[in-house]
Amino acid sequence: xxxFNFKIESGDFTNAGSISSSVKRALKQLNVDGSxxxxxxxxxxxxxxxxxxxxxxxxxxxxxxDDCIKINITDSGPGIPDIEKxxxxxxxxxxxxxxxxxxxxxxxxxxxxxxxxxxxxKSEMGVGTVLKFVNYFKA
Amino acid sequence: xxxxxxxxxxxxxxxxxxNEGLQNVITTGYTSDLxxxxxxxxxxxxxxxxxxxxxxxxAVASLKDVSAVVIVNGYxxxxxxxxxxxxxxxxxxxxxDTAFDISAKIYELIK
Numbered sequence: 529x530x531x532f533n534f535k536i537e538s539g540d541f542t543n544a545g546s547i548s549s550s551v552k553r554a555l556k557q558l559n560v561d562g563s564x565x566x567x568x569x570x571x572x573x574x575x576x577x578x579x580x581x582x583x584x585x586x587x588x589x590x591x592x593x594d595d596c597i598k599i600n601i602t603d604s605g606p607g608i609p610d611i612e613k614x615x616x617x618x619x620x621x622x623x624x625x626x627x628x629x630x631x632x633x634x635x636x637x638x639x640x641x642x643x644x645x646x647x648x649x650k651s652e653m654g655v656g657t658v659l660k661f662v663n664y665f666k667a
Numbered sequence: 668x669x670x671x672x673x674x675x676x677x678x679x680x681x682x683x684x685x686n687e688g689l690q691n692v693i694t695t696g697y698t699s700d701l702x703x704x705x706x707x708x709x710x711x712x713x714x715x716x717x718x719x720x721x722x723x724x725x726a727v728a729s730l731k732d733v734s735a736v737v738i739v740n741g742y743x744x745x746x747x748x749x750x751x752x753x754x755x756x757x758x759x760x761x762x763x764d765t766a767f768d769i770s771a772k773i774y775e776l777i778k
Contacts, residue, residue, distance in 0.1 A: 541721075541722075542722055545727070546726075549726070569731075570707060570730075573706055577703075629719070630701050630717075631723075633702075635703035636703055639703055
């Protein structure tokens with residue numbers, strides 16, 4: 529088993545995608561199926577952007593097992609008031625500046641769900657959000 | 668199917684960075700300015716046509732194995748996007764054309 533830990537700073541768009549890039553490299557070295565790598569990278573990239581754009585900062589813990597990759601993304605708030613709404617395609621609370629960069633289309637969380645095998649999102653206002661997802665490697 | 672070098676030459680695109688990727692193969696394309704849309708829908712070996720000029724463009728392009736990025740309307744790519752293009756060996760091209768026009772021209776070449 530391999531474990532990686534990363535920190536994400538709030539507002540740091542310049543480095544958004546760097547964690548996904550590291551994980552992509554690791555999965556390639558392990559000869560994981562290309563379609564699994566693609567799905568994992570999409571989900572992780574969107575997660576990175578979410579923490580940068582919407583939270584006070586957070587961390588990512590990646591665990592790679594023989595048969596799957598488990599990723600936990602935890603941020604330190606402010607939290608998602610209505611998860612069902614946040615999961616709706618097209619709904620976004622992103623600022624105008626963030627939208628101008630081409631983010632905030634309300635596609636992030638739906639993209640994450642569509643590209644993961646197990647998906648679990650919990651949030652508590654004033655505490656933070658925890659997103660856990662798992663992708664299984666095909667034999 | 669075409670190589671990046673061919674579309675650069677035939678469509679008179681300005682090669683700003685990422686020269687090492689000129690032999691990348693282009694089999695299809697995607698035109699969008701929404702990064703999540705591109706993240707979710709672009710296919711590998713695509714040419715990506717966009718008006719976005721910041722560094723995150725290369726993050727998405729690299730993660731999705733994009734063959735080249737074309738910036739439209741003559742917009743100037745930001746410095747850190749240029750740097751990243753060289754680091755990833757993904758050609759960064761600029762055209763004076765609109766997204767509609769250049770997409771149509773590329774389509775004609777690769778269909």
